[in-house]
Each structure stands twice: as structure tokens, then as C-alpha cells.
Amino acid sequence: MASRSRLSRRNFLVTSGAGAAALCVSGNAGGYTSAEMRARAADDKLTGVSKWELDTPALCVDLDKLSQNIATMRTRLGDMKVASRPHAKTHKCPTIAKLQLAGGSIGICTAKLSEAEVFAANSIGPILMTTSNVTPNKIRRAMALRKSNPQFVQAVDYAQNARDLNDAAKAAGIVADVVVDVAIGTRSGVPAGDQAVAIAQLVDTLPNLKLRGIISYDGGAQHIKGFRKRAEESLKRYEPSLRTFEAMKRSGLNTEIFSGGGTGTYNIMTKIPGFTDLQVGSYIFMDCQYLEIGGEENEDLYTDFAPSLTVMTTVLNNYFPNRLTTDAGQKALTLNQPGPIVIGEKGFRYSAGSDEFGTIQYDTSSKAYTVGDKLELIVPHCDPAVNEYDQIYGTRKDRVEVVWPVSARGHSQ
Amino acid sequence: MASRSRLSRRNFLVTSGAGAAALCVSGNAGGYTSAEMRARAADDKLTGVSKWELDTPALCVDLDKLSQNIATMRTRLGDMKVASRPHAKTHKCPTIAKLQLAGGSIGICTAKLSEAEVFAANSIGPILMTTSNVTPNKIRRAMALRKSNPQFVQAVDYAQNARDLNDAAKAAGIVADVVVDVAIGTRSGVPAGDQAVAIAQLVDTLPNLKLRGIISYDGGAQHIKGFRKRAEESLKRYEPSLRTFEAMKRSGLNTEIFSGGGTGTYNIMTKIPGFTDLQVGSYIFMDCQYLEIGGEENEDLYTDFAPSLTVMTTVLNNYFPNRLTTDAGQKALTLNQPGPIVIGEKGFRYSAGSDEFGTIQYDTSSKAYTVGDKLELIVPHCDPAVNEYDQIYGTRKDRVEVVWPVSARGHSQ
Secondary structure: OOOOOOOOHHHHHHHHOHHHOOOOOOOOOOOEOHHHHHHHHHOOOOOOOEHHHEOOOEEEEEHHHHHHHHHHHHHHHHHHOOEEOOEOOOOOOHHHHHHHHHOOOOOEEEOOHHHHHHHHHOOOOOEEEEEEOOOHHHHHHHHHHHHHOOOEEEEEOOHHHHHHHHHHHHHHOOOEEEEEEEOOOOOOOEOOOHHHHHHHHHHHHOOOEEEEEEEEOOHHHOOOOOHHHHHHHHHHHHHHHHHHHHHHHHOOOOOOEEEEOOOOOOOOHHHOOOOOEEOOOHHHOOOHHHHOOOOOOOOOOOOOOOOOEEEEEEEEEOOOOOEEEEOOOHHHHOOOOOOOEEOOOOOEEEEOOOOOOEEEEEOOOOOOOOOOOEEEEEOOOHHHHHOOOOEEEEEEOOEEEEEEEOOOOOOOO | OOOOOOOOHHHHHHHHOHHHOOOOOOOOOOOEOHHHHHHHHHOOOOOOOEHHHEOOOEEEEEHHHHHHHHHHHHHHHHHHOOEEOOEOOOOOOHHHHHHHHHOOOOOEEEOOHHHHHHHHHOOOOOEEEEEEOOOHHHHHHHHHHHHHOOOEEEEEOOHHHHHHHHHHHHHHOOOEEEEEEEOOOOOOOEOOOHHHHHHHHHHHHOOOEEEEEEEEOOHHHOOOOOHHHHHHHHHHHHHHHHHHHHHHHHOOOOOOEEEEOOOOOOOOHHHOOOOOEEOOOHHHOOOHHHHOOOOOOOOOOOOOOOOOEEEEEEEEEOOOOOEEEEOOOHHHHOOOOOOOEEOOOOOOEEEOOOOOOEEEEOOOOOOOOOOOOEEEEEOOOHHHHHOOOOEEEEEEOOEEEEEEEOOOOOOOO
């Protein structure tokens, strides 16, 4: 595919999907349940099971595309002297975290303490928790985690919180590593500038805390459509964070970590002087939201990373003209927009608006669908979609090779 | 509260919420984790734990309101000679299903086979599965379920599917109970009229199937705003299903089950001659979506059932004027609209649009919030919100009495 041509998003997906060659199978396919597949995996008997034979809805990841995404990130960042510290809130899967670390990432991020605990329990060392712990119980647990895992770093964004963390670290008999979370927008973190520097200085004076630097993530910038606009706006929005980082550095504070950015800005943040690492999440899977933001080489479609994550679904109803009903609704795909893409059917408009059912409207289709046929979908937004599943099927050339538990699923605390 | 007065939705919620008296607690509260609460429950040591001490986000149900909703449904339907067969896809919790059965319901419904298997494994007998099983594996499992549980009834909406079910029932050595699913709208079921009657007749001739009647659910009618408009439209939309039921009856077919309706139409469907039972789901919990549809006595607010389900959340950030950030975003509340209601704060506009964070905007608040304060939320839409949690805390006067596993959570297959 010529990367500079302006192919439409839908055309790209018809030709790129793994499902293009094997769009659907008849209703006579097996339909292995989650439990059956776990049992087969335990007995090393997955060989030969096709993703088209899975009971549905089923969450799948194409292992070749997953590896390709890890390799792409390593290669591109290698040139730019910035590391990746992928956000594990996206996949919630320790096995994938290990692949990322083996593929050159310097650590992982987690959004919640209960997630960090799962990854640490699965032998992941370098964990940066990007949300502050503000209740006494969470602070106590965070210090226990730090005590058993010297590579655990946590965020702080209030002076009182820094003092609370210091007290808890002292009680635990440790010196805990922290980064100051500097806000972009109004969601989390301390406002950039003097207030942020003051917290860094306070941390520096507290005997049981060790300042490691700052994190600053711009959630609003990731999905700005069009690469040039996204680059311009995200760099402008990042300026106060950069000035804060430089002020900390001038004050002699430790700034060894200067972390932020995401899948939408991974090749933009690298232009920021002193920036150390990217909290990229979705690059590993991709989704409909990221596909449409456009990339540096193709303003219409973001092709830097391959859509590796899909949901298999079954057609339940074809009675009504130009409509199909499937078994994958909100509980399988979430309500995020744009809605799911049906691989291989550019005319299908899929709505996951019902709790239990997907509804498709179309004017043209590549074939006449019958009840029991299966379809493969790209999910609207990968993070919350993965959080609906207990396991993810790793496939290669459509065959299931591994069944990975989504161990931190539901760990929203 | 004068039931006929036009109180605004927000005013009602300020005065009715359990949280009105105990709006929030300081950041020094305990923060018991899910695992700690399960351990306390196993040791019978829940006494005294307040819902305000739970680690957040936490899903809670007020046990008094839950009981009240069950009693209300029984009382109101008792007058109307129609039974309730609650949809367990709402709560996914066997303990709640048992309370419903003890409270007069004649059975439960499930949307998915894997849900039905969970409830059957938890000793629930009368289960009506409202979605057809269309793949060979699901059909085989459905027959196994029917073999071990004579009260399992499943839907059918295609002639070929009826024949497939019959073959599988024969192979399992049973006669399986089925109901014909008659479509309203274009989502699931066979179109009303001749096609539906023909399937019923086919089922009646198949030796290993037993026709039990019809189901016909109008998903689009439940949330029509205003009771009179909802009644008028839903009865009109139900006419083809009623005519189908009557044609089946005239043909001498078994019509002992004529099931449908939901929380929004529970006191409307009862006007349909021959109608036997209601597939009510949300009445047990209520949510923001149902609160605003209005009831027979109050056109603005649906007060027939009490909002028993809430999510506890913690304030993480208050730096920005007229804004707060909490720890409950999409993964804790879903993206359904209208957004969550903050109990006790009528001026708060809560968005769960971020994966991990809730963001509140307000002009006025009842107090100055600080980091670590807790808030209690009514969820936008109960079914998919419950599906985000592994356990639900049953509380009475704000104290946790029970921890119930959401055993069928994630069973979307």
C-alpha cells in the first residue's frame, strides 16, 4: 500500500484485515467456550483451533501484529533517543507487559494501585503508577508494594499528599520513589509552574521520599485529528510542563524521569528537550479511535501501528432488510465512538448500543449472511473493551496459539 | 413527598438519597479493598464497616431499597394477575435471583447461555433464556443444561434453528422446552404474524421440542419519556405480537407463556389480554436512564422503584476552579447517558468520559471538597455498570452487611 496515498479508512481496513481472506465461517463451526479453551491451553492442545471456531463474543490479538507493533515502537524510538514505558491499563495482561519489556521498553505504567499490585505479583519490576494514592489504605499498600519492589515509582501532586507518603514510607522503613504529576488541562496533577516546583522541592526535603522527576500526560492531545495539527497543539500545550521541568532542573532537583505522551503523540513528544519516556498504551492493539486520527505519512489514517486487537461475533438475525443482529453489544465492545469496524465489509455500520446485541445496517455486503456466520470487529477503544474480558486469545494466521488471562481486568481501584 | 407534584429530578435525588445524611467522609477513612472485604465476609467480620470506608470505586446496593423494590413489584403485579420473571442480565448475581424468587417471581431470564449456566450451577431452576442459541456448540450445551434442569426454557426464531434444536434434544435424549421469540422492531426474533405462527406450528410437530408459548420484548419502548406516551406507543407496537399470540391460541398451540415487557412498561403490558409475565430487570436497582422516563403518578420522575444501586468514588483533585476529579471513570460507570448523578449535590455535572477518572463541573456545591473525600453516585445504566464489578456490597443504613459475587459478570457468550 502506498503510504502517501489518501486511501479511505474503510478501504484500508478491507484490504489490511486478517479477516479479509477468511471473512466468516458457517454456523457449523465448533464454538469453543472460554472454559474449554483454558482447559485446552492447560493441556497444551490449542493446536489447530481457529479463531473462527471460538464461542463468541471472543477477544483476540494477532500475535504477528502485536510483535510488529512492539518492534515498530523500538525501532522508531531508537532513532529518537526516547524510551517507551507502556501503559498497562490498556492490556491489563502481565504476559503482554513482559513482551513489551523484552521488546525494549524500560518499564510499564499503571493507572490504579490494584493494577500495579497485579503486575508486581506477576514479577514485573519497573512500574510507574501515574495516579496519586490519596487514601490512607492505598498509601499504606503503595508503601508495601515499594518495600517489596524497589522499582515501584508513584505520582504525587499535593504537598499534603507528599507529607502523607513520607510518613507512610517512614512507617514502612523505606525511602519511596515519587514523581511529581504536572497537569495539562484540568483532570489530574498539580498546575504547572511554581506550585509544581514547590512540591518537587518539598519532596526533595522529605527524608523518606526520593524525587525521581516529573510526569505530565496530555489526554486531550492524543486524538487530535491530523498529524500537523496534533503536533502543533500538543507541543504548545506541553510548554508549561517543559518550563516546569527546566525550572526543577535549574533548582538542582533530580529530573531523571520526564515522562508523558501517548500513542497519538509518540513521535511528537520526542522533540521536547529532556523528555525521557513515553506512556504509550494503545499502540500495542490500536482501535477505531486511533485509526482515524491520521499519521505523519497519511493524514487520513494512522498506519504507524497495526490493528492487532479484534472481537469475534456471531450473526443471530438476518430477517430484516439491510440489517443484521450479532451477539456483541455494549458488554462486549463498549459504547465508545466511532463504532466497531467490521473487517472485510466496508459498507457495514455497526452499533454496539444494545447491552447484549450488535446491530448492523448496510446497503451492500460482500455476501448474503446467514444466522451462525461469524464476523471480526476492530474495537472502538481498546482499553475499556479489553476490560470486559477475562481472557484474550493470541492468534497467528487465524489459529489460536495462546490464551492469556487479563489478570488486572476490573481492577479499577 | 407529594407524588403528584412536579419536583425536579435533581431535587428529588438530593432529598431521597441515602447519602444525603452522610455525604462524604474525610480522607482518613479506612479504604478496605475488595480482597479485604471478601476475607472479612468469609470470617463473618463485616459488622461495622461503613460503605464510606470502602476502597473505591465500589459498587453498593442498599438492601432495604432492594427489598422494597421486590415487594413493590409483587404488590403491584398481585393486583394485576401478571407475574414477574426478572431478567438476571441486570444483576448477574445468583443471590439476588434467589431474593427475587423468594419475593414472588416465577423464574428468571438470562440473555446469554453462559449466564444461564452460572445461575443453574447456583441452584436456580426456572430459567428462560431470551436469546436463541444458534451455533452447534451452544445448542449442545443448552440441551445439556435442559437435561440437568427441567425448568430451562429457550427461545427459537428460525425454522432451521427449531430443527437443529430438535436434533440436539433427540441426541441428548430429552424433550426441550422452547418459546418462539416474536420480534418488535428489527433486533431479534421472527417477524410477528404468519412467519411466527409457522415456526410455532413447526415446533409443535417436532417430537423432541415442547412449545411453551411466545416471548416478545420491546427494547425501544422502555425508555419513552412520559407515562401516557409510553403506554400509548408500547401498546400500539405490541399489537402484532398480540395478534400472533391470539393466532397461535386459535390454532390450538400451547400459549401458556406470553412474556415480555420491562421496567418501563411493567404496569402497561398488564393491559394486554393473555399476557403472563414480565421480563423486568432494572426495577431492582434503577438508574439515571430510568429515573428520567417519568411514571404514572409523576411525569418527570419515575418513582415506582427506589434507586438502590450506587458507586462510591473518591475525590483525587480539586486544584481547578469549579471542577473535581474522581477515581470512577468509564471502567467504573460506563459511557451511558445521562451521566452519573452525585447524590446530595444537585449542581454537579459528572462525566465518566475518561477511562480511569470521573470529572465533575459545578457552579455551586454544598461544601468545599478536599482530596480523599468520597461521593456516592447513581449509575447511568445499571446492567453494563454492574458488569464492570466482581462483587457488590449489600448495605443497610450505610453499613456493609454482605459481599455478593457478581458470578455471571463478563459472561457475554
